Amino acid sequence: MHFNFVQKYISQFFEYYILLIIHHPWFFISIPILLTVTLSIGLQYQQNAFVKDELSQYIPINAQAGNELQQLDELFHIDDYDPFYATRRYDIKRTGYIIVRSIVNDEDVLKPTILDAVLKLWNVIQSIRVEGPNDTTFDYPSICVKFPISPEFDEIIANILMHKSSRLQEECVSNPLITAFKMFLNGDLNPKNDTIDQRVLKLVADSISLDLLTSICNFLGGITFDEKHRISGAKAIMLPYALRHSTVFQDNLAEKWELKLADFLLQYASNIIKTSLWTYETIAIESANGREQLIKMLLPSFLTLLLYTILCCCLPSWIYSRPWLAAGGVVSVAGAIISAIGLLLLLDYHITSVAYLMPFVIFSVGVDNVFITLSAWRSTSLTDSFELRMKKAFTDASLSITITSLTDFISFIVGCFAPFKSVQSFCLYAATAISFTYIYQLTFFSAILVLTSKREIAKQHCLTFQKMITSRKRKYSGSHFQVVPYKSHTIYLSTIKEEKKTITYRNNHLIANFFRTTYSDWLLKPFVRLIVLLLFILYLIVSIWGCLHVKIGLEPNKLLSIDSYGHEGLSVMEKYFSDYGSYLHVWMYNLSQINFSNRQIWTVLEDEIALYEYTEYTGLSDSWLRTMIQYFEKNNIAITSDNFVYILKNIFLSQPQFARYKRDILFDSTGNLLDVSRVLVQLRYVGASNQSRAMRILRNIAKSRTIKTGVYADFFQFAEQYDAMLPGTLSTIAIASFAVIIVSLLLIPKKVTTFWVSLSIITVNVGILGFMTFWNVRLDFISMITIVMSVGFCIDFASHLAFNFAKDEGISTSERMRNALYNVGVPIIQSASSTIIASIDSYIFRSFLKMIILVITLGALHGLLILPILLTLFNCDNKTTYATSRKDKLNVRTMKKVSKLTLTSSFSAWYDSSTITAIDTTPKYIHTCRNPIVSHLDIITLQSYWDHQSYHPNVYEKYCDNELTSTLHQTFVRQSYPNFYTSFTDFRYGSIPRSL
Incomplete structure (x- = not known):
């Protein structure tokens, strides 16, 4: 089943939509500006909406520990004015x-x-x-x-x-x-x-x-x-x-x-x-300090990213450099971030310190879109009209951006349902910012692109907008011309008349040409493919091993910077006071409903208590029952089933020295039966490394008993995240990946391409989880945020390449790979580096930077190395490939027959001419270039002329315009003149020959 109808409808919409922007660019610039100014009113509520980082932000929502604490509080509620018994205090x-x-x-x-x-x-x-x-x-x-x-x-x-x-x-x-x-x-x-x-x-x-x-x-x-x-x-x-x-x-x-x-x-x-x-305020104080530092870092990060983006958009030409386009892209992202935060604050949503990391991430996503759009514009043909070029560039870029923005948005929306409040807060703000980034990309930035492109075509200075005088000229005399080389790359073409007519040709990025030629040739070598696939298999094996040994859970001191007083306090506490920690609350309830038959209730309760005293994490207990029995034995008071409750209430609890035990005993409504009994068991050797295991052991003991029993300790709430982290992360990845795959299936034309993109999502996330082990990063709520991001981020690079690979039809698989790498290779490199720049100063959590580097590095490697090889090796689009291959073979045979008849006379007559710098530019010669049967002669002519470091623009330009014969020419030249083919194709895809 084909789903590319969705992609076609969206493409048609963008084609009509860009015409509106072309005719009304200032309207699309002004609306986002007014919207940003309006929504920025919400920023004044930032202080009131800020939620201090307390323990509840980092523990799972609806955790079992919360229910245990609630039950304990209902049974043994403690008021501030009650006598303070430290061992019985559960409220910290x-x-x-x-x-x-x-x-x-x-x-x-x-x-x-x-x-x-x-x-x-x-x-x-x-x-x-x-x-x-x-x-x-x-x-x-x-x-x-x-x-x-x-x-x-x-x-x-x-x-x-x-x-x-x-x-x-x-x-x-x-x-x-x-x-x-x-x-x-x-x-x-x-x-x-x-x-x-x-x-x-x-x-x-x-x-x-x-x-x-x-x-x-x-x-x-x-x-x-x-x-x-x-x-x-x-x-x-x-x-x-x-x-x-x-x-x-x-x-x-x-x-x-x-x-x-x-x-x-x-x-x-x-x-x-x-x-x-x-x-109790330590975490809040430290997080507030971190928030202030993050706010202070926003402006330097913005300026650094702005400068980097401007440099990436500049060329050695005042006409074709685009500094205002780069600035517009970064400013549009900044406006989107302000709008998102302002809107949520106006809607009375809270914000946490973790959410202040969001701008650094969104800046990177938005700048990625700038590079993709610029690459799409550079790939258009100079001979097309302005509107046609804008349609093609905007449609290609917007479709690719739509895929990445939608997948990023879905990933963050899924993250909003994660079981941690801190993750929910970050993902809510990030999803909203992604939405505004996409909207401003299609309005504000697209209008800036239209104005910049008009300036470029008008040959205006990129900063002053003054008309530029070109510096490379060709002097004509009759039907011949001479080339006067200057340093810039402006080419003047002549007609039969002596009037001067100029066509400006634009250089594309040097690295883009590298991706299309040298890099693609390297990837197409069988030996290289074999090595890469073997390394990919090794990468999966190592990653899977790392996944099996990943450390789970956030240690308390990881919430604090190393040089903070809170970090020192926790370290000293664990060093000197871990042997004798807090107490475990063990309570047995609904005792009044149990028929003990011939058993004595105090004997049953004593046996239950002993189970909790002999674990590796507990010591002796503070038991009212044991103290009572010792007291009665000392005073020769006999205990029977009939007088147990009476002597407990009227003799034991009436003694002042046993007043603290009144907090451990509850009777039924009649007052004649014991209903709830609590015992305090001392905890020992419980630290951050074994909290989860200790909690599971103690809970399993309680579950295994026939008497209904509850257990709770102070560390349970924090230890709860150890058990909830892995299931929560895996379920979030699964849901987000499924949604992202559906989007890819609808918007990427080829199903096979979507399959490999889906596989990339899985392998990237496996790599992230695995390499966390080797980089000493724990699976906690911080890494969970970046893993949620990775589902969208890793597909950003893969989807850009996959979309450009899938959209080309009628050409061979290797050519599609070349075109895709040519279009997205440079944007992937630029956006990956800009992402690291935007997040390198994110100091609050060191693991955040490590995770970002893992996400970007693995995503870029998949987009530039793994996916191109998989797409070319296992592409199942045999129909197009077979038809193209058969047509090429037939055309080559025809060309070779004609070449024997016309090669000698046509080529020799021209080559023997003593004037190498002159070429006949009559319409007859140009018409020969358009002839699919004899055009290979022109290629031979061009090869000879190339060897003398000269250049004939008419033949090149007419060849580029002739779409009917492009496949024929490429096949013949590839087989007959491999050295020339590389340079010739470089011209067709936008690079000036090096000899010029």
Whole structure:
């Protein structure tokens, strides 16, 4: 089934559409400008629409961890004014920590001088004040979450302080060890202004019971123990904090305090200690800094790309250079970006820091269209009328641009449904910008192209628009002429009369001629094809191996720049405090609906708890059940199925020392049955590298139990992306690729060509995923964005070549490949390099630059190397090829017969002439060139004349105009005069002979 009717209808539309632009160019220039100015009003809402980069931007939407957290919150909701029990806290909002180390690496932080410095630092931190309404100020104690003084901690204080009245009932969240020293200094045992000595340190250390050892270990890093298993030293000490945030007012105060804390610690200097910091605002602060730097880089990137595009559009001629066309192309892209952002902001869409990468990508896509359009105009015949040339150039370029823009748009639209908010935001802005880029390409830039082409034909200066005087002239005398060579390439032709008539011939890009001749000849060699195909197979094997070993998931510190304080804080945290991490929440629910029959409920629950304590990532648990049983055994209280709930409610939970366990137990509506039980299990050795595995193990345990069980830990939300990333990426690639293939099938004339384009999409994406492994790039939301882009980007190069290959009919496959490479080789090289230029300063994520380079490099290699060979080797369009080949053979036989009769007289008579620089230009001679039977004689004549470094324009021009005999001439000259054929074809496709 043929789908090229779509392509034909679109071509007809563009042919009529360009006529409107030719007659009304300024209208099509003014409309995009007015639209851009109008939509730019939305930019004023940028600050309000900006969404801070929080954890929710990088975790999967509708992730299982979100449901687990919601269930946990519904069962055991915690309010800011509730007593703060750190192990039972599942809400990490407005919490953070300061890690203090000695200024000397690995020195013991429990030395009195260091502890004294830590305490003084903590006192200063607590005194940091932020402004509130009505000139009020708030310090840390006035906005902190408070925790009750536990009996164990109370016992420590009692051993230190002489007067019990000095003790507190509640204290702000902090390190209990530092709190103990602080309360000690305020007591009667030692004057307030005295420093801590070794005697005091020993007193506090001896006061810490073994029951509190695990709790203290959570706040000390790099701990060493003595022979009695007491803490004898540590390398780091943690100062945690927690702020109230249940209301908007409290949350705003907490945010201000955290920002002020970060500013203070970044400027804090001490000759005893050094600090590392992590706050809830750290990611937001770092992303805001990155956003500001990206905004600052937009103008330099724009100017750099503008200069590069202008240089690519300039030639050594003031007439045929097109700086204003290049500037118009880049400006149209800039207008499209402004319009897209302004429109979405006016529609009240949010914008994230990741979306600020979009302009760098869109600039590259738009500049690609500039190069394609320029190449299409250069490929038109000078002998055609202006309107005919514009129709041909605009139709070819617009069809190719339509394919690439539509495929890019589809890729980004599919990316809008990715399971990550950050990816959705980027793709939404990119898809909108692609749409505006396409619209402005067909209006603003096309009108600039019309005006530039008119200026070129009028021989006006490319900058000043002044009429240029040509510098290459041919002096005529009668029916003969002399060539007076100058440096430019303007050719004057004569008629039989002595009047001077000029036709200007335009040089095409030197690299374009290279692609059509030298490069194409190289690709057509069997040995080269074999080597390339073998390397392509090796590339696939290596890429597949890399795909099987790709690292998945974004590590938290990858969100931050290496030199940021947040990156240092995470690194220090993982180094010193990974052994004793947060707690795993395990809750068993709907217990009241279970018939335990002869089993004892406390025995069943104890067995369930033990399953979570003996994994490679967990330690002991803080279990109310175990504590209750020990308490009852100590007090000789018997437990039975009948009195279990009663003694639990009225005896165990009524004791002050067990008050924290009230947060772990829920009864049914009657109050007679236990319905929900929670246990806190300590997590150990869980880092960024094994979070996903730890989460899967713990969830699998919960799924395997007959009792309904839920599990949740702080790292679950971030670890969720490890499991969602690969399926999300593959599904996005599959959907986008399918849609892109459908578009290619409709707009590229040949089905076989579409098949190879589709294969290119697959092989490019396999290569990108595979080479990520070798370049140490992880599969995360950043690489997911570029992979979504790659579906559209990689087909940009392939579709340009495939479309130009498929549109030519009636010529051999190798000629179609030459024509395609001639038309798109230079634009592919230029657009690939401009893409790297546009994104090389994109600093936020280093992997973004690496991924862009992979996408562009692999896409360009497929478009310039792999696809041409596949199209020529496996093209199934046998009908056209056979007909052309048969016609060529018949014409060659006819030509050879005639050549024997006419060669000697016709050629010898001319060659023996003593005036080599003169050629008869009578109509009879020109008419001979048009004769398909004897025209090979003119080729011989031209060959001889070529050897004497002369040139006959009439014969060349008439030959180029004669479309009926072009196939005949090409076949004969190819077989008889291979050296001459290359130069002769160069002329036909737009290059001046080198001898001129």
